[in-house]
Amino acid sequence: MRNVPTRHALASHTPHADPRLAGRRLEPLAGGWSGETFRAEPSAPGQVTLVARYLAAEHHAPEAAGIQAALLRQVSGLLPVPDVHGAFESDGPVPGLLLTELLPGERGDLVLDRLVAEGRDDDLRTLGRALGGVAGTLAGVRMSDVGTFADETLRIEPFRLVLPEWVDDHAAGLAAVGWSGAEVAALRAVAEDAVPALAGAQPCLVHSDLNPKNVLVDPAGPRVTGVLDWEFAHAGHPATDLGNLLRFDRHPAYVDGVLDEWCAVVGRATGFRPDPAVAADAARAADLVALVELAARTVTTPVVRRARRHLRAIARTGDLHAAP
Incomplete structure (x- = not known):
């Protein structure tokens, strides 16, 4: 060996x-x-x-x-x-x-950036629908509990996560990268306000890194040809993947497409179509978990930098939808 x-x-x-x-x-x-x-x-x-x-x-x-x-x-x-x-x-x-x-297709982030640069709103909306459909499909794969997968049988090891406590757990990490006590306190207040948006959801399969970079796309569609990189998958909240798709990519046509198709797919599975505005609130609340963890990391990457900027805007404004 x-x-x-x-x-x-x-x-x-x-x-x-x-x-x-x-x-x-x-x-x-x-x-x-x-x-x-x-x-x-x-x-x-x-x-x-x-x-x-x-x-x-x-x-x-x-x-x-x-x-x-x-x-x-x-x-x-x-x-x-x-x-x-x-x-x-x-x-x-x-x-x-x-x-x-080896699947065919081009990385979704490259396709998305090109469509934005070229102002192709119709194709952006179509791509958004394709990705929203992926997240909505995963939201329909029900799980018995929230937790991580322990082995190849996909046995779940449960964990409990409450947003304000999650901020507390990462307060030292945020302080180490320059956050003041007042900024952390403001972020905790946002987390407390966000708790109701996540209440009552049935656990589902979560990809947990579902962003255009981890999706292959046929640019001619554009349609999804591959969903890759499942290393962070777990059983969790159905808005988690939706929040990941909307984290940094906020072109209106793309966002409309993502939300429209996610709500449609979830509606077909449950018999009740969510309101897009309510779904967007839940997505931002669920994504706060990832933003906090990213921002508190000691190693800085381009994604970590973006997460810190977005999280500071959220803490500063008190608005989950805020962007730098």
Whole structure:
């Protein structure tokens, strides 16, 4: 097993020999921040190109590959997700590995940016509907409790999260990156006001990183051809993925499309179509969890910077919908 790439080796972004890949040649794929996803090119005729995703980060449990494989199989009839070709648990310094089908399409964030730049409102609305439909479909996959997935059986380990307490838990982290006590107190007040917007919802399957960067799109549609990167999936609130889709991308036509289709899909599943304004409030409240966690991180990335700016605007104005 000494030829298998280790966590340290993966940081170099270069191809590595891995006996689990049967001699395939690895080429780094663009996108994301980890540098852990590769095209696994075949070395023999008749084989198909795969995607090899190494689960090498500290937050990846040894069972992470099996959990993600089980999730992809569960939603394969509901959403366009890649077929699973193999899942390997981590073993000491050897990271877990998930092998999946290579799907067609362009990254959704690139398509979205192009449509905004070109002022194509109709296509922005269509793309928004396509992504809102994904989030609405996940909101209809009911779960027995709120929590994380423990293993490939998708057994749920419950957790409880209350927004004001979540802010308290991250207050030290926010202070460490420059937040004053008054700013944290203002944010906690917003969190208290947001609690009712999340009350009474049935837990569902949450992708938890559902943004255009993690979706493949056929630009001609535009339609979704792949929903990727399920590493943060859990059982949670049905507005969580909606909030992620609307976090930073706020072009009116796109937002209208996302909300319209999310409400339509949820309405068909439950028999009661939510009001878009109410859904938007719940989405912002649910997304406050991610914004707080991102803003309090010690490592700064472009996403963390944006989260801090948005969260400060929310704390300053007392408005969940505020933007810098």
